[in-house]
Amino acid sequence: MEKKLPTIEIIEKYCKGCHICVEFCPTKVLEMQGFVAAVKNLDACIKCMQCELRCPDFAIKVTP
Amino acid sequence: MAFDYDKYIRPGKLPHIWCPGCGHGIVMKGLIRAIDTVGLDTKNTAIVSGIGCASRLPGYMDCCTLHTAHGRAAAFATGVKMAKPEMDVILVGGDGDGTAIGGNHFIHACRRNINMTYIILNNKIYGMTGGQFSPATPTGAKASTTPYGNPDPAFDIAKLAIGAGATFVARGTSFHANQIDKLIAEAIQHKGFSVVEILDDCPTTYGRRNKFKSVVEMMNHLKDIAVPVKAAEKMSPEQLEGKILTGVLFKEERPEYTSEYAKVIERAKAAK
Numbered sequence A: 001m002e003k004k005l006p007t008i009e010i011i012e013k014y015c016k017g018c019h020i021c022v023e024f025c026p027t028k029v030l031e032m033q034g035f036v037a038a039v040k041n042l043d044a045c046i047k048c049m050q051c052e053l054r055c056p057d058f059a060i061k062v063t064p
Numbered sequence B: 001m002a003f004d005y006d007k008y009i010r011p012g013k014l015p016h017i018w019c020p021g022c023g024h025g026i027v028m029k030g031l032i033r034a035i036d037t038v039g040l041d042t043k044n045t046a047i048v049s050g051i052g053c054a055s056r057l058p059g060y061m062d063c064c065t066l067h068t069a070h071g072r073a074a075a076f077a078t079g080v081k082m083a084k085p086e087m088d089v090i091l092v093g094g095d096g097d098g099t100a101i102g103g104n105h106f107i108h109a110c111r112r113n114i115n116m117t118y119i120i121l122n123n124k125i126y127g128m129t130g131g132q133f134s135p136a137t138p139t140g141a142k143a144s145t146t147p148y149g150n151p152d153p154a155f156d157i158a159k160l161a162i163g164a165g166a167t168f169v170a171r172g173t174s175f176h177a178n179q180i181d182k183l184i185a186e187a188i189q190h191k192g193f194s195v196v197e198i199l200d201d202c203p204t205t206y207g208r209r210n211k212f213k214s215v216v217e218m219m220n221h222l223k224d225i226a227v228p229v230k231a232a233e234k235m236s237p238e239q240l241e242g243k244i245l246t247g248v249l250f251k252e253e254r255p256e257y258t259s260e261y262a263k264v265i266e267r268a269k270a271a272k
Ligand SMILES: Cc1ncc(C[n+]2csc(CCOP(=O)(O)OP(=O)(O)O)c2C)c(N)n1
Pocket: B051, B052, B053, B054, B055, B070, B093, B094, B095, B096, B097, B098, B123, B125, B126, B127, B128, B129, B134, B202
């Protein structure tokens, strides 16, 4: 069975580029692209929600 | 579905003013999830703060909010709660606001055991005014007013609250983001004065001066020093050196102030 991928939305106008989501993602799904966070490898996402919980700026939304 | 924070935020207020990486945003998200979990009616919930970066929090919340004078959140909140005991009242503020200029209000709110929840966002510094030391700044740490290292010992804010009579005291950190809402939710549901201290970070005025390369390093430090109360029971004093306890640190039942005051009103009426 194909696994269902989550949707990760990054609201760029809220992102302040703090790196928290990128550094603490356990499976390195995210990266910085210039000033803002971006999704690099959605396949690896384990839907732990830690990036959404720790983003201080309401800039990242994970829909499992 | 992703959690819908927007439901609790005043339209058009984001992005907030806090610096990149500032822990206050993480705590605000925890508070929002707690309000949602407990099912508080935002029209019947007052969020009260003093002055400081942390105290800017109520301005974003689509609840009844009150941004007051420096250190005076507890005094204004007490007024709200006495006038409308049926309201849920939540106080928020920084370590400077709550334990320096507001220290007296803080301890007496604890002593009275008035049914409110106080969230202290402890980033160990006066962030808003450029990084002066606060009563929560660790010994040896650098602040704009302690360039050669702070000679003062820091308050243990949770212990201070317990000593002063708060009947629910908990501590979390901004690293342990998924615990924040649970601690605050339990605090809100407790009948009495509840204090939730969240250790968070000010990368701008504390981090840089104290040789943290980034907010990620600061959060890793919180992760390293935090020990859940249960785990601490099995640890020796040497192992606990330099650590801080997290979780629910204290809980007891004691007569609550607005209920006791209602009895005073009844007695006064009967005496006429
Ligand atoms: C009566 C009074 N004294 C001093 C100030 C200046 N002042 C504004 S915020 C602040 C400290 C805030 O520190 P804290 O409560 O720790 O919050 P943070 O900014 O770190 O979130 C001070 C001293 C003031 N606004 N009013």
